[in-house]
Amino acid sequence: MNTSLQSLIAAAGLMLAAGAYALTPDQEARIEDLLSRMTQEEKIGQLNQISGDGYSPRMSEAATKGTAGSVLNEVDPTVISRLQHDAVEKSRLGIPLVFARDVIHGFRTIFPIPLGQGATWNPALVEEGSRIAAKEATSTGVRWTFSPMVDIARDARWGRIAEGYGEDPVLTGAMGEAAVRGYQGNDLSSPDALAACVKHFAGYGAAESGRDYNTTWIPDVLLHDVYLPPFKQAADAGAATFMCSFNEINGVPSSGNSYLLRDLLRDSWGWNGLVVSDWGSIREMIPHGFCEDMADAARKAANAGVDVDMESYAYLPNLAKLVEEGKVSQATIDDMVRNMLRLKMELGLFYNPYAPKSDASAFYTPEALEAAQRTVEESTILLKNNGILPLKGSQKIFVTGPMADAPHDQCGTWSFDGEKSHTVTPLAALREKYGDDAVIYMPGLAYSRDLSTDGFAAAVKAAGDADVILYFTGEEAVLSGEAHSRADISLPGAQTAYLEALKAAGKPIVTVVMAGRPLTLPTESRLSDALLCSFHPGTMGGAALARIIAGEVSPGGKLPVSLPRMVGQLPLYYSAKNTGRPANEITLIGDIPLEAGQTSTGCTSFFLDAGVAPLYPFGYGLSYTTFEYGAPELSASEMAADGSITVTCKVTNTGSVAASDVAQLYVRDLVGSLTRPVKELKHFEKFTLAPGESRNVTFTLTADELAFHNAKGERIIEPGKFHLWVDNSSLCEAAPVEFSIR
Numbered sequence: 236m237n238t239s240l241q242s243l244i245a246a247a248g249l250m251l252a253a254g255a256y257a258l259t260p261d262q263e264a265r266i267e268d269l270l271s272r273m274t275q276e277e278k279i280g281q282l283n284q285i286s287g288d289g290y291s292p293r294m295s296e297a298a299t300k301g302t303a304g305s306v307l308n309e310v311d312p313t314v315i316s317r318l319q320h321d322a323v324e325k326s327r328l329g330i331p332l333v334f335a336r337d338v339i340h341g342f343r344t345i346f347p348i349p350l351g352q353g354a355t356w357n358p359a360l361v362e363e364g365s366r367i368a369a370k371e372a373t374s375t376g377v378r379w380t381f382s383p384m385v386d387i388a389r390d391a392r393w394g395r396i397a398e399g400y401g402e403d404p405v406l407t408g409a410m411g412e413a414a415v416r417g418y419q420g421n422d423l424s425s426p427d428a429l430a431a432c433v434k435h436f437a438g439y440g441a442a443e444s445g446r447d448y449n450t451t452w453i454p455d456v457l458l459h460d461v462y463l464p465p466f467k468q469a470a471d472a473g474a475a476t477f478m479c480s481f482n483e484i485n486g487v488p489s490s491g492n493s494y495l496l497r498d499l500l501r502d503s504w505g506w507n508g509l510v511v512s513d514w515g516s517i518r519e520m521i522p523h524g525f526c527e528d529m530a531d532a533a534r535k536a537a538n539a540g541v542d543v544d545m546e547s548y549a550y551l552p553n554l555a556k557l558v559e560e561g562k563v564s565q566a567t568i569d570d571m572v573r574n575m576l577r578l579k580m581e582l583g584l585f586y587n588p589y590a591p592k593s594d595a596s597a598f599y600t601p602e603a604l605e606a607a608q609r610t611v612e613e614s615t616i617l618l619k620n621n622g623i624l625p626l627k628g629s630q631k632i633f634v635t636g637p638m639a640d641a642p643h644d645q646c647g648t649w650s651f652d653g654e655k656s657h658t659v660t661p662l663a664a665l666r667e668k669y670g671d672d673a674v675i676y677m678p679g680l681a682y683s684r685d686l687s688t689d690g691f692a693a694a695v696k697a698a699g700d701a702d703v704i705l706y707f708t709g710e711e712a713v714l715s716g717e718a719h720s721r722a723d724i725s726l727p728g729a730q731t732a733y734l735e736a737l738k739a740a741g742k743p744i745v746t747v748v749m750a751g752r753p754l755t756l757p758t759e760s761r762l763s764d765a766l767l768c769s770f771h772p773g774t775m776g777g778a779a780l781a782r783i784i785a786g787e788v789s790p791g792g793k794l795p796v797s798l799p800r801m802v803g804q805l806p807l808y809y810s811a812k813n814t815g816r817p818a819n820e821i822t823l824i825g826d827i828p829l830e831a832g833q834t835s836t837g838c839t840s841f842f843l844d845a846g847v848a849p850l851y852p853f854g855y856g857l858s859y860t861t862f863e864y865g866a867p868e869l870s871a872s873e874m875a876a877d878g879s880i881t882v883t884c885k886v887t888n889t890g891s892v893a894a895s896d897v898a899q900l901y902v903r904d905l906v907g908s909l910t911r912p913v914k915e916l917k918h919f920e921k922f923t924l925a926p927g928e929s930r931n932v933t934f935t936l937t938a939d940e941l942a943f944h945n946a947k948g949e950r951i952i953e954p955g956k957f958h959l960w961v962d963n964s965s966l967c968e969a970a971p972v973e974f975s976i977r
């Protein structure tokens with residue numbers, strides 16, 4: 236390894252790091268002046284975040300006395316305004332409050348869940364949606380969102396897989412960065428800018444067995460190569476705040492992890508924003524077995540670098556005493572307060588604390604609804620199509636399934652502020668598009684967990700009168716998200732049995748899955764003539780799906796996660812290692828002869844009952860046209876360790892309709908001092924081509940992007956040979972092109 240190059244890379248990493256705050260000297264002086272006049276109680280009050288409960292005596296007192304610096308979960312503009320008046324006009328120093336909310340995938344206009352946004356592979360769209368969410372939320376006075384979540388998730392049992400952008404660090408990093416830009420806009424002090432909060436730092440998605448809040452064990456190499464890069468990218472994009480995670484990593488809870496919060500985030504990455512705890516996560520270091528009591532928890536969190544205590548109530552009663560006892564320094568407290576005052580200064584709250592008069596016209600604007608619909612169109616993944624889609628001409632349609640008309644559930648997890656009266660369901664949209672007479676509707680099952688088969692016979696009979704069955708299936712919103720992990724990730728209730736029953740109608744079946752995670756769908760894939768996945772698509776889900784079904788637009792989504800066949804394959808991700816015995820010979824359980832010999836099934840790395848491949852791979856998604864990818868052309872077959880090559884690939888739309896596709900560049904480092912994954916996504920680009928149209932997709936691949944961390948924690952670039960593919964899924968069936976780093 237070339238050590239001078241390694242230090243060059245390390246230095247470049249530091250230089251690139253963008254600070255979250257860039258205040259003027261006057262603003263910094265104003266903060267210093269305030270700090271010099273604050274009592275210890277007022278300082279510690281700034282570090283306390285409380286959940287709102289309306290304009291209550293408790294809240295008003297917190298605002299007036301300054302025992303809270305920020306409030307979460309208050310979205311009533313009148314309450315926000317009254318509390319802000321109390322803070323600014325009645326507190327001793329007039330320091331404004333900042334109001335926070337989990338605006339995760341839209342405020343009123345609900346966009347697809349983040350996993351669905353990941354399926355767009357279109358960062359510009361994520362930025363646009365986040366900007367719209369910011370405009371809607373800030374109209375109430377909320378100026379801080381706890382989003383984006385950039386936790387890599389490779390286990391679909393984890394309910395919070397819904398809240399991130401999938402399994403891959405490059406895709407997640409691009410989407411997280413786009414969300415930060417969208418929320419914050421060009422200028423945080425603009426009244427419609429929402430401070431982003433990148434969460435959950437770090438490794439939360441690696442919860443053992445996908446059970447939420449569970450322990451994580453993450454080897455350093457994986458932490459640095461997979462889990463941390465999206466956080467670094469969001470920090471570099473200027474995210475104003477970070478949230479530490481609930482989980483422990485390798486025995487140290489994130490809320491007390493000074494390596495993560497100080498050494499890495501601040502000292503190495505050069506980020507200078509504010510760190511908030513997760514809800515109660517400081518207190519939870521006691522049951523973790525890391526802290527003796529609340530004072531110990533407050534001490535460890537403050538010293539580790541958690542600036543704000545969200546709902547643990549550990550800081551308020553303990554920090555002053557900890558300073559007196561010399562367990563937390565006054566300088567540490569002052570730095571923590573500075574971070575909070577800087578956030579408020581950046582947001583312009585010292586000059587302009589009140590939101591402009593709120594009125595409902597900020598919500599559900601035509602622009603917002605159009606963008607939400609477009610996002611669903613671009614995120615819906617066509618997994619299978621035997622030609623039934625798009626529907627041709629006028630047809631009699633049998634619409635069925637528990638998600639066909641579920642306005643609450645199609646909005647998914649964390650849609651606190653969306654109103655289901657605004658949701659367009661598939662049933663409503665199909666009736667509008669095809670006319671009431673063309674649509675026969677019978678739900679078959681009342682909700683996703685419904686186990687009753689009572690409605691099946693009548694539904695199958697009614698389906699017999701239609702030309703096609705559209706089966707809307709999936710999970711209710713409550714089955715994914717925080718604290719909603721599942722050990723069985725097949726369709727809940729009797730939904731698979733219902734599909735089996737529907738087959739008796741003898742009509743083609745289009746199955747549309749709306750869920751908060753990748754589900755195991757082998758039976759659904761086998762029995763359906765077409766299979767669409769739109770995760771939980773939000774407010775405009777039905778309108779977009781009706782357009783897709785009618786062929787007005789081609790589904791544009793690609794899987795941001797591998798879709799498993801069986802839960803036992805988890806964790807599952809495309810960028811796995813090859814092993815010493817890759818599964819090039821597979822004997823499945825049904826093919827094993829009786830009394831077969833011990834080694835007769837082949838001694839390679841696979842499951843007897845599931846093989847090794849996912850049902851559908853990462854990056855996969857069909858459309859209503861076909862694309863041909865030429866062999867990638869490289870500007871050179873060799874690059875220096877500080878160099879780059881240009882990769883060009885000609886793509887042609889060989890079908891008969893205009894559609895989008897995503898060119899994905901994967902590499903494999905053939906031999907490493909630590910073994911390397913069989914494939915890693917390095918770049919992607921989404922584009923639209925007319926029928927017959929071609930274009931060259933060009934990527935610049937730098938040697939730096941091929942760096943990885945070695946066992947000593949050093950980020951290195953190793954000389955050697957690589958394989959490269961450009962294709963529209965991680966399958967990469969064409970032969971790779973070889974290049975090397977010298």
Ligand code: BGC
Nearest residue numbers: 307337381434435513514717
């Ligand atoms: C979640 C966070 C969220 C916070 C505030 C916690 O339970 O883990 O993601 O931002 O609550 O609502």
